Amino acid sequence: MLEAKVVILHNIISPYKTLLFNALCKIYSNLEVFYISETEHRREWEINKGDLKFPYKIMFDFPVDEVSPASMFKETWKHLNASKPDLLIIDGYSYAYSWAGLFWAKKHKKKIILWSSSNEDDHKRVFYKESIKSFFIKNCDAYNAYGTKSKDYLIKLGAKKDRVFIVGNNTDNSFYYRETLKWRGKRDILRQEYKILPNNFLYVGRFSAEKNILFLLDAYKRAVEGNDNWGLILVGNGPQKLDIEHYIEKFNVRNVFLPGFKQKDEIPKFFAMSDVFILPSTSETWGLVVNEAMAAGLPVLVSRKCGCYPDLIKESENGFSFDPYDRNQLVSLLKAIIDNQVDLKRMGEVSLRIIEDYTPEKAADIILNTIKFLYNDD
Numbered sequence: 001m002l003e004a005k006v007v008i009l010h011n012i013i014s015p016y017k018t019l020l021f022n023a024l025c026k027i028y029s030n031l032e033v034f035y036i037s038e039t040e041h042r043r044e045w046e047i048n049k050g051d052l053k054f055p056y057k058i059m060f061d062f063p064v065d066e067v068s069p070a071s072m073f074k075e076t077w078k079h080l081n082a083s084k085p086d087l088l089i090i091d092g093y094s095y096a097y098s099w100a101g102l103f104w105a106k107k108h109k110k111k112i113i114l115w116s117s118s119n120e121d122d123h124k125r126v127f128y129k130e131s132i133k134s135f136f137i138k139n140c141d142a143y144n145a146y147g148t149k150s151k152d153y154l155i156k157l158g159a160k161k162d163r164v165f166i167v168g169n170n171t172d173n174s175f176y177y178r179e180t181l182k183w184r185g186k187r188d189i190l191r192q193e194y195k196i197l198p199n200n201f202l203y204v205g206r207f208s209a210e211k212n213i214l215f216l217l218d219a220y221k222r223a224v225e226g227n228d229n230w231g232l233i234l235v236g237n238g239p240q241k242l243d244i245e246h247y248i249e250k251f252n253v254r255n256v257f258l259p260g261f262k263q264k265d266e267i268p269k270f271f272a273m274s275d276v277f278i279l280p281s282t283s284e285t286w287g288l289v290v291n292e293a294m295a296a297g298l299p300v301l302v303s304r305k306c307g308c309y310p311d312l313i314k315e316s317e318n319g320f321s322f323d324p325y326d327r328n329q330l331v332s333l334l335k336a337i338i339d340n341q342v343d344l345k346r347m348g349e350v351s352l353r354i355i356e357d358y359t360p361e362k363a364a365d366i367i368l369n370t371i372k373f374l375y376n377d378d
Contacts, residue, residue, distance in 0.1 A: 006031040006371065007085035009076065009101045011064050011092070012039050013047050015264065016171050016288055023364035025054035028371070032056060034079050036072055036097055037064035042206070044237065044261050069096035076100035084108075087371065089144075091115045093136045102139060111374050113367075114140040117169070117285040119149035119307045120156065134158045142370050146286050148310045165373075167366045168311060168358040169286045173295040176268060177352070180296035183272035190273050196257050197231035201334070202274035202293070204267060207238030210283040212303065212324050214240075214247055219280075219327050221253045223334035230338050231255035235262055235270050271296035275344055276337055281306055282324045294318065294355040299347035301333055312358075318350035 006028065010017065013035055021033055033056040038047060040063050059075045060067050076097040080088075081104075088110060090101045105112045114137065137143075138158040144167040145151040151164050183190060191198070201220065205211055213234065220232045232253075234244070237260055248256050262270070271277075277293035277300045284306040293300055294312065300319035302309045309321045322329050336342055 004030065004086040004371070004375065005084070006087045006089060007080065007083055008033045008089040009091060009097050010034070011036050011095055011097070012043070013049070013052070013058075014043075015045060015047075015051075016169075018051050019172055019360040020170065020363055021056075022051075022053045023360040024367055027364055028368050032083065032085075034059065034076070034083075034097075036060060036067060036076075036095070037062065040064045042238075046263055072096040073100040077104055080104045085110065087111045087113065087374065089113045089115060089367075090140075092117070093133060098136070102136060106139065111142075112140040113142045113144060113370055113374070114154075115144045115146075115167075116150050116154055117146040117307060118153060119147070119285060120153045121149065121283070121305045121307075130157065142374050144367060144370055147307050149307045150285075163373075165366055165370050166311075167363045169288055169291065169308065170358045170360050170363050171288055171291045171295065173291070173355055173359055175264075176271065176292050176295035177297065179265075179268035180271040183269050187272055190269055194257065194259065194273065196233065196273060197229060197255055199229055199338075200231045200233050200257075200274045200276075201337075202233045202235070202270060202277050202298075203279070204235040204262075204270065204277075204289050204293075205279070205281075207234075207236050207240040207244055209240060210281055211238075211240075212280040212282050213244055215324065215327065216278060216280045216330070217244070217247055217251075217253050217256070219330040219334060220256075221251060222327075222331045223338060224255070227338055228255065231257060233257045233259070233270055233274060235259055235267070237261035267292065268296060271298060274298065276301060276319075279303060279306055280322075280324050280330070284308075291355060291358055294351035297348040297352050299342070299344050299351060301330070312354060314350065314354065318347050318354055 035058045037060045073096040077100045088101050088105050090098050134157045143154050143159050143164040146169045154164050155161050224230050277298045279287050279302050281303050282305050287306040287308045290308050302313050302321050303324040304321045305324050313321045320333050
């Protein structure tokens with residue numbers, strides 16, 4: 001088994017997956033990652049290829065959005081023919097590379113592990129598409145699901161329960177803890193620099209409709225009415241930026257700060273200036289920024305449509321979940337926090353304890369055990 005060559009098929013280089021691949025390569029060296037492209041148009045994060053401590057190939061030198069399905073399928077097949085792996089790990093089933101990997105593995109009688117972050121709530125479901133997914137899933141040999149909701153969805157689509165292993169989505173916990181702690185000691189200086197209030201709710205992410213930011217703004221406006229001690233920081237950028245700015249102006253939503261998109265190194269400053277993190281999405285496969293906020297020691301309010309909520313949110317312990325369509329529910333939660341009915345310090349401490357189990361190293365161990373499971377299954 002330890003001689004088996006493993007190839008991971010992945011769409012683009014993403015910083016959090018780089019951490020996972022580095023950790024996996026340390027305990028299983030005979031692997032290679034095939035990326036379709038380096039990035040995609042909607043991503044603004046910086047990519048440093050020097051961080052990639054594992055063998056990899058990038059098939060196309062332009063964004064993945066510009067690669068045609070036919071070209072993606074053909075190039076993936078060509079790379080697999082040249083590499084001849086014993087086992088394929090396929091990240092997702094929505095790209096043409098996924099199907100090229102599936103058919104190539106079946107033709108050459110190779111094993112497949114499917115990585116899946118999708119859950120039943122993240123999009124509206126259409127019968128014929130579900131049937132196609134089910135076909136793909138039933139033809140895989142084992143599965144790594146990013147959380148309980150993803151596991152349940154895989155099983156519903158035909159995966160055998162005893163072959164689905166949860167790999168908790170993970171990030172660089174030590175970085176967010178260390179850097180936030182550093183900046184928290186300078187919180188008053190930062191507040192003066194950015195001209196923000198003593199207490200703040202925080203959102204970090206893309207400005208797009210499914211993130212439900214207008215809903216958050218409405219709930220925030222109602223919750224803080226008459227209170228000038230709490231602000232709202234919205235870190236990010238995206239297609240809904242002008243709508244958000246217009247909403248703030250039209251409805252006179254006070255004390256909202258929009259610093260724009262920030263790279264990873266700057267995010268801890270905003271964690272340090274904030275007291276509670278909120279992710280109000282109506283569609284979210286996981287919500288990795290919740291991991292980051294918890295690693296920074298923050299309480300979290302998370303929509304029940306986010307894939308991470310059953311795994312990361314312990315109700316009334318490190319935060320709360322809420323219905324992203326129920327404005328009154330979120331308003332009540334925000335008011336309870338503003339009125340000091342919640343012990344935020346204790347909740348932040350619980351966040352830190354929970355997130356300790358979500359590291360690249362622990363995820364890599366589970367992936368390795370999944371590989372061993374398949375070879376012991378022979």
